[in-house]
Amino acid sequence: MRVAIPYWGNRISPVLDTAENFLFVDIQNGKCVKKDEISFSGKSHFEKVDYLKKHSVNWLLCGAISDYYYNLFSAKRIKIIPWLRGDIDHVLEAFLCNNLFEPGFVMPGCKGFGRRRRRLRGGF
Amino acid sequence: MTENRKKPIKKTKLSHDEITAILDSVAEGVFTVDENWRITSFNRAAQKITGVPEEEAVGSFCFDVFKASICETDCALRQTMKTGKPIINKAVYIINAVGKKIPISISTALLKDKNDKIIGGVETFRDLSMVEQLRKELKDRYTFEDIVSKSPNMKHIFNLLPLIANSDSTVVIMGESGTGKELLARAIHNLSYRHTQPFVIVNCGALPDTLLESELFGYKAGAFTDAKKDKPGRFTIARNGTIFLDEIGDISPALQVKLLRVLQDKTYEPLGSVQSYKSRARIIAATNKDLPQLVKEGKFRQDLYYRINVVKIEIPPLRQRREDIPLLLEHFIYKFNKLKGKEVVGVSPDVMKILMNHNYPGNVRELENIIEHAFAVSSENLIKPQHLPEEITKVSTRAPQPGYNTLSQLQKQYILNALERNNWNRYQTAKELGIHKTTLYRKIRKLGIDFPEYDGRSKPKE
Numbered sequence: 196m197r198v199a200i201p202y203w204g205n206r207i208s209p210v211l212d213t214a215e216n217f218l219f220v221d222i223q224n225g226k227c228v229k230k231d232e233i234s235f236s237g238k239s240h241f242e243k244v245d246y247l248k249k250h251s252v253n254w255l256l257c258g259a260i261s262d263y264y265y266n267l268f269s270a271k272r273i274k275i276i277p278w279l280r281g282d283i284d285h286v287l288e289a290f291l292c293n294n295l296f297e298p299g300f301v302m303p304g305c306k307g308f309g310r311r312r313r314r315l316r317g318g319f
Numbered sequence: 320m321t322e323n324r325k326k327p328i329k330k331t332k333l334s335h336d337e338i339t340a341i342l343d344s345v346a347e348g349v350f351t352v353d354e355n356w357r358i359t360s361f362n363r364a365a366q367k368i369t370g371v372p373e374e375e376a377v378g379s380f381c382f383d384v385f386k387a388s389i390c391e392t393d394c395a396l397r398q399t400m401k402t403g404k405p406i407i408n409k410a411v412y413i414i415n416a417v418g419k420k421i422p423i424s425i426s427t428a429l430l431k432d433k434n435d436k437i438i439g440g441v442e443t444f445r446d447l448s449m450v451e452q453l454r455k456e457l458k459d460r461y462t463f464e465d466i467v468s469k470s471p472n473m474k475h476i477f478n479l480l481p482l483i484a485n486s487d488s489t490v491v492i493m494g495e496s497g498t499g500k501e502l503l504a505r506a507i508h509n510l511s512y513r514h515t516q517p518f519v520i521v522n523c524g525a526l527p528d529t530l531l532e533s534e535l536f537g538y539k540a541g542a543f544t545d546a547k548k549d550k551p552g553r554f555t556i557a558r559n560g561t562i563f564l565d566e567i568g569d570i571s572p573a574l575q576v577k578l579l580r581v582l583q584d585k586t587y588e589p590l591g592s593v594q595s596y597k598s599r600a601r602i603i604a605a606t607n608k609d610l611p612q613l614v615k616e617g618k619f620r621q622d623l624y625y626r627i628n629v630v631k632i633e634i635p636p637l638r639q640r641r642e643d644i645p646l647l648l649e650h651f652i653y654k655f656n657k658l659k660g661k662e663v664v665g666v667s668p669d670v671m672k673i674l675m676n677h678n679y680p681g682n683v684r685e686l687e688n689i690i691e692h693a694f695a696v697s698s699e700n701l702i703k704p705q706h707l708p709e710e711i712t713k714v715s716t717r718a719p720q721p722g723y724n725t726l727s728q729l730q731k732q733y734i735l736n737a738l739e740r741n742n743w744n745r746y747q748t749a750k751e752l753g754i755h756k757t758t759l760y761r762k763i764r765k766l767g768i769d770f771p772e773y774d775g776r777s778k779p780k781e
Binding site for chain 1: 376380388416477
C-alpha cells in the first residue's frame, strides 16, 4: 500500500491545492518500508493527480482540500483522508494505528472530517 | 482663535471585553497571532468566513485555521513580520471548513506592545465571493471548477477533460438542453493552451442560413448590397482560440458542405472573396439532437458527422444523475445568496422531495431557474413549497413521479437506471457505480430488484 502526504517542513501541508512537496510512503504489514520525497513545483493539478495515480498511490492524507481537488482525486479512485494537521510522522503513526480521528489531528472547525467521514469507515 | 483650539482627547484604556466587542462589530475578518504563529484572537466575521469557531481557532496555528493559498509559499504575515511593512489588499483564496474556495483580500500589520516591541501580527480579510460571482456572471469566466457533480458518469468526463483539452481534436458535445454543454466547452477552452485566445460562440440554430454563413466566415465589401466594408467572420475573430458551434444539428446541408471544408482543409472563404483564409481555431460543436439519427434520415451529412465526431462527450440529463440534485441545490443557493445578498440556508424537506421527484426536462438550467424563482418570491431563509414555481408543485401533486420516500427507494431506482444503461450487465454496472460487484449483488438482493429474462450476462435463447 502506498500513502501520499503533502508536506511543508515537518508538518502536513495546510492546503493540498497549493502543496508542492509530497512524501510517498510504502507500507507493508503495518510498517513503513520506504519513503520518497517528490517535488511538484510548477506542475499543474492534472499532472499531480496523474502522477499519484501512475505511481499507484492508494491513500492521500492531507490538510484542507477544495471540492474540486477532492473530485479530481476521487475520480482516480484515490482514497482521501482530508482535514488533517500536525507533524507528518505523528499523522503517519496515527494512520497506521487507525487513530486519525483524535481531535489533535483534525483541523479546527472540521469536526470529524465533516461530510467525508463515512469514506473512512471500515478502516484500510 | 481660542474657540477653534482642539480640546485634548482623554485616552481611556479599553477592557478586553470592549476590544472584543469592537472587533466583533467589524464586518471584516480580523485575527491576531503571536510570534509562534498561534492565533490569539479571532473575531466574529473571521469565524463566519472561515467556518471555524473562536474556541477552536484560538491557540491553533494560523495556517491550520486560515487554510489560505499563500500559507505555504508566500505568507503575507510572515513577510510583514520580516520586513515590518504592512501588506494591503492582497487577493488570495482560503478553503473553508466544508471545502469551498472563498476568494478574499487580506491586509496585514505588525502588533507592537507599548515599548514598541513586536509581539505578533494582525491580519484583516474581506470576503470577495460576491465580487467574484458577479465577475463570473459578467465575463462568463466559468471554468472546470464550476462544474458541480459527483455522479460516476460525470466523473468519467472529469477524467477525460484534461486530456481532451490538451489535444487539438474537434469535439462534439451531446446532451439535452440545459445540461451545460457551453459550460463544458468553456472549461475545455480554459484548460487548453488556447485559453489566452478568444472563445467565440455561434448559435447555429438562431440564425437563418445566409446570415449564419456571413457570421461564420465574414464578407468582403461589395459582396452584396449594403456590404460597404469588410466584416470579419467568427472564424477570423477566434484566431488561434476556440470556436463553439452550438446547435450544430440545425445547420442546412449547403452550410454543412462549407463547414466540412473548414474541418478538412482548415480553410474558408469570406462571402465575395476570391482568396482562401487559413483557420487555426479549434472547433467544439454541440447539439441536443441525435446526430446519428439525423445522419440516417439524411438531414446531416455523414462525412461531416465523422469529421466532428473525433471526440464525443455525452452529458447525461439531470434525471439520470439525481444524486447531483442536493449538490447543485447547495451550489445555486450559495451563488444566489452572494448575488442577491441573502442568507438562505437551504430547502425544507418537502421541497427536497418535490425537487428529487421532478423530471427536469430543462435539466440543470431548470433547477437553477427554480431556485432563482424561490429567491425572488421569498423573504425567508428557508425555501418552502410555496416558493416554488406553480408548475413544479402542480406536477408533483397531480401526477406523482416514482416516489423516493426513503433512501432505499432512491437507491433502488438509481441502481435500476444504471443496470438499464448497462444492458443489465452487473459487472459494467458495478464499475459505473464505483462499487464492487459483490456489493452490487448484495444491494440487488436486499432491494428486491427483479431481473429481466434476458440480461447483459445471459446469452440470447435460441
